[in-house]
Amino acid sequence: MNALHDDRPPRGRGAQSTRFLVLYALAAAGGAASYAPFLSILLPLQVNAQWGAEGIRVLSYCAFIGAVAASVSNIVVGWLSDLTGSRRGWIVGGLILSSVLLLSMRFAENMSTLLAMIVVWQIGLNMMLNPLMAMAGDHIPDEQKGMLGGMLALSPAVGALVGALVTIPGFADAGLRATLITAITTLLIVPLLAFGRPVAIPALVTPVAADTASGTLPPLITGHAVRRMWLSRLLIQIGEATMFAFLLMWFISLDHTLTESFTARLFTVVLFAAVPLAMAVGQWSDRAGKPFMPLVVLSGIAACGMLTIALSTTSTGGAIGYVIFGLSAGVFLALHSGQTLRILPRPQTRGRDLGLFNLTNTVPSLIMPWLTLALVPLFGFGTLFMILAGLCAIACVLLATIRGKATA
Structure with missing residues (x-):
């Protein structure tokens, strides 16, 4: 057996209700809405307004400290939610703490205060996000993991949409923007907590012996498979993070007449186009019983898209390459989350x-700036994108060569 065909017996019995799946997808989108607009728009605006020319330095500190806090707190909170056997209480606590900190962030008067608030906000955020993701594993069987992954593609699109909404010129000041984000986040997450009544599937939460050699674990659940899934996502995420941070600068290097509006529209179109594509591919993988084949194909297409970007000398060619990469990487990351x-x-x-x-979501933010600084000044963006194509x-x-019965 290989990664393209999963013939192991189902871990659970029956299927989860459509109602729970929909409520869960909305809650996951609420999770994205809670942080994406703040990190991409509100925080940079606040930092620029308060620190001016020093804003880049302050923002870099915020990004680094935030990534470290997110990495540590996500693991710790996940461990604690395992010990308590409860996810909902942690989600509620995280929602409250992150909302309070987000509403208070604009009152930070110095860098030390802002960094401390970023750390506490990240703790609250991950107190909500980790148990929310674990809840999917607790209730959604393997036979619906592809559909789950497809629905998770809605999350980044909603995050971008909320960011666009709260920044409509003249619509809201800084305080109201934060209030709108917390209100939208709450409206999306609370229905799952209040009305989500999942079908009980005991096999999904029954403790499993740690000894993989005992035969109690299905063949694909091996250290070999887990490591390859982890590393493959990290490699794709490095490319995704780099494009998110430097796409505008690269486009301007090709065509000085391009503006941030062009890049923003391109990002938005790709994010929303990925949603129906991910849902279709995810449902196909469930019906065909081939959960990993789409990941193999999509990572290959992402490599081709990045190669197209590396070889492009015009903004039109670059846009085509980004659409290929952005769509394939976006669908890959959504489906990968479900199959993880x-x-x-x-x-x-x-x-x-x-x-x-x-860590595959946070570590790229620590790797990407240094990789870019080491390559672009000496060799240009083309070399950077060639290396990213190689990583894809x-x-x-890695995914195509997962062995079903590898030793840990």
Whole structure:
């Protein structure tokens, strides 16, 4: 058996209700709405207004400290939610804490205060996000993991939409923007907590022995598979983070007449186009019983898209390359999130293990700036994008060669 065909017996019995799936998808979108507009728009605006020319330095500190706090808190909170056996209480607590900090952030008068508030906000945020993701593993069986991944593609699109909404010129000042974000986040998450009544599937939460050699674990749940899934996501995320941070600068280097509006529209179109595509591909993988084949294909397409970007000399060619990369990488990351829950070895440590997988979301923010600074001044963006294409290709090979019965 290989990564393209999963013939192991189902871990659970029956399917989760459509109602719960929809409520969960909305809550996951609320999670994205809670942080994406703040990190991409509100925080940079606040820093620029308060610190002016020193804003880049302050923002860099915020990004670094925030990534470290997110990495640590996600693992710790996941571990604690495993120990308590409860997800909902942590989600509620995280929602309250992160909302209070977001509403208070604009009152930070110096950098030390702002950094401290960023750390506490990240703790609250991950107190909400980790148990929310673990809840999917607790209730959604393997036979619906593809559909789950497809629905998760809605999250970044909603995050971008909320950011666009709160920044409509003349619509809201800084204080009202934060209030709107917390209100939208709450409206999206609370229905799951109040009305989400999942079908009980005991096999999904039954503790599993740690010894993979005992035969109690399904074949794909091995250290080999877990490591390759982790590393493949990290490699794709490095490319995604780099494009998110430097796409505008690269476009301007090709065509000085382009503005941030062009890049923003391109990002938005790609994010929303990825939603129906991810849902279609995810549902196909469920019906075909081939959960990993889309990941292999999508990472290969992402490599081709990045290669197209690297070879482009015009903004039109670059835009085409980004659409190819952005769509494939966006769908990949959504489906990967769903299938990650399939290969985590033990339900009793699901939250902690998801925290370790969350490092693939935070570590790229620490790697990407140094990689860019080391390459672009000497060799240009083309060399950087060629290396990123290579990383995507490596991710493709890693996924295509997962062995079903590898030793840990």
